[in-house]
Amino acid sequence: MMKPRATMLAALAAVVVLGAAGCAPAAAPEEEDGPVTITVTGKPPADQPEQLKVFNDRIDEFMADHPDITVEGSDKNFDPQTFNAMLAGGTLPDLYVVxxxxxxxxxxxxxxxxITDALESTGILEQLNPDTLELASDDEGQVFGVPFTAYALGLVYNRDLFTQAGLDPDKPPTTWEEVREYAKQITEATGVPGYGTMTQTNTGGWMLTAASYSYGGTIENxxxxxxxxxxxxxxxxxxLLKEMRFDDKSIGDNILxxxxxxxxxxxxxRxxxxIGSPSSYQDATVTYGMNPxxxxxxxxxxxxxxxxxxxxxxxxxxxxxTTEAQKEALALYVKEVYLDAKLVEASAVDAAKANADQNLPVGLxxxxxxxxxxxxSYLGWIGDYINVPLANFDPYTASLATMPLLIEPPVKAQDVYASLDPVIQAVLSDPDADIDALIASAIDTVNGKIAR
Structure with a gap:
């Protein structure tokens, strides 16, 4: 699962704020004669006036730089359940996020x-990571989207609890067998559950998918x-979860x-x-006050x-x-409002400084x-403002050089995750849970959803 919807939208809003810190306009692409109007996603609701002002100010700045382009903000967000209806009804913004x-x-x-031609004309195409770009391309290499945020899952842990349990916080476990050993040692030494997992609002299925992949399995063909x-x-x-929960007691009673x-x-x-993404750092430190x-x-x-x-x-x-003229305008909008915060030195430095001044993580x-x-180049520009203890992430970042990156289930992944939430909850709440029966039932449920 990408992040849950609220986190996804927060990430989008954060990129808007980053772009607002300072963004020199790029050379305009060849545009068709006459004005063009585009609707773009990401408009914050009225009860978030500060974010809404940033969004509107950025649009005004973009239109001032490109007087032939009119930009209209939209608060319509992607939802797999309503996407087809929005597309058929003509209410889908010209630029949307999935x-x-x-x-x-x-x-x-x-x-x-x-949008291959539009990305080429704005110079974006050659500046994007080809690995993530594949997730928005067809088999012929034509491009239909621009990835703007990406992550890989890893093991997030409390270094203080490691130390209290006699474990080296610079050497986290790398196998599930070691996770079980470390979790048991943490629980025995500190009384704190050594391991936990997300289990609800689709995150249980997300985690079960990630773990299945790490065991060499698949979720869909x-x-x-x-x-x-x-x-x-x-x-x-x-x-493994069942044994950790009921035999080792290294997973606590709170399973939701x-x-x-x-x-x-x-x-x-506690x-x-x-298992989580690097954004867990911001959740723990900024939202909940954990020592970085x-x-x-x-x-x-x-x-x-x-x-x-x-x-x-x-x-x-x-x-x-969208018309070709709209595609050109949309590509330019994505570049200047979102990507230039990492592609233009002045914008990158201004954004990093602004985040550091607000004690938000820089360099995560x-x-x-x-x-x-x-x-x-981007990391070099913001070096003076990086405020994240990068050494604490060394085991994670080192693994990305050799760890295969696996994509989520290709069809109705959110429905799949929702169907798997009850499976992981049942295993953690019932010592007599029949794992094979739970899986067989979930297989039937998921196959029914895929077929619809």
């Missing part, structure tokens, strides 16, 4: 416009026509966590480890060899109804959506 879970199916279903998580890997992980809840538990020393030096991140634990880690993110896509490890060269 999760990695949905971008490839949208491309296959021809529900987005081909390659074309997304059939559920495949009865291949043994999912059952192996669920059995979402992303915000488990971040709060980490910050308040859980030692969980107390949080660490390691690689996604593996079983049965090195299998990989789940990746996700957000993609800007363009309505298939991420999967870059930019090319290697452009991302290295």
């Amino acid at each position: 999760y990695f879970t949905d971008s490839l199916s949208i491309v296959r279903n021809q529900q987005a416009g081909d 390659e074309d997304g026509t059939e559920a495949t998580f009865d291949d043994g890997a999912t059952a192996e992980y669920l059995e 966590y979402n992303q915000a809840g488990i971040g709060e538990a980490l910050a308040s020393n 859980v030692g480890m969980f 030096e107390s949080i660490g991140m390691g690689p996604m634990p593996q079983a049965n060899g090195t299998n990989g880690t789940l990746t996700g993110g957000g993609v800007f896509m363009v309505s298939p109804e 490890p991420e999967l870059p959506v930019l090319s290697d060269a452009d991302y290295e």
Whole structure:
């Protein structure tokens, strides 16, 4: 799952704020004669006046630089349940945002416009990471979207609890067997549950998918026509959770966590480890006041060899109804309002300084959506303002060089995650839970959803 919807929209809003710090206009592409109007996603609601002002100010600045382009903000957000109706009814913004879970199916279903030429004319195409760009491209290499945020999952942990348990906080576990050992040692030494996992609002299925991948399993077949998580890997992980919960007692009685809840538990020393993304750092430190030096991140634990880690993110896509002139304008808008905060030195420095002044994390490890060269330049520009203890992330960042990056289920991933939430909850709440029966029932449910 990309992040839950609130986190996804917050990330989008944050990028708008970053872009507002200072953004020199790029050379305009060749535009057709006459004015053009585009509607763009990301408009904050009226009860967020400060964010709304930033959004509107940025649009005004963009239009002042490009007087032939009129930009209208939209508060319509992507929802897999209503997307087809919005598309058919003509209410979809010209520029909309989707999760990695949905971008490839949208491309296959021809529900987005081909923006390859527009990206080339604005110079964006060569500045993007080709690995993440594949998640918005077809088999012929034509591009239908621009990834703007990406992540890979890993093991988030409380370094203080590691130290109290006699564990080296610079050497987190790298296998699921070691996770079990570390969790048991933390619980025995501190009385704190050594391990926890998200389980609700689709995050349980998200985590179960990530763990299944790390065991070498799959959730759907390659074309997304059939559920495949009865291949043994999912059952192996669920059995591990069951043993940790009821035999080791290293998973606590509170089993109902979402992303915000488990971040709060980490910050308040109520859980030692969980699987999450680097954004968990901001949740724990900024939202819940955790000491930045107390949080660490390691690689996604593996079983049965090195299998990989789940990746996700957000993609800007363009309505298939847009004209070529609109595509040109939309590509320019994405570049100047969003990407230039990392592609233009002055904008990058201004944004980093503004975030540092507000004690927001600067330099948090991420999967870059930019090319290697452009991302290295960006890190060099903001070096003086990086305020994240990067050494605490060394085990995680080192793993990304060799860890295979695995995409989310290709068809109806959010529905799949929702169907798997009850499975992980049942295993953690009932010592007699029949794992095979739970999986078989979930297979039927997911196959029914895929078929619709």
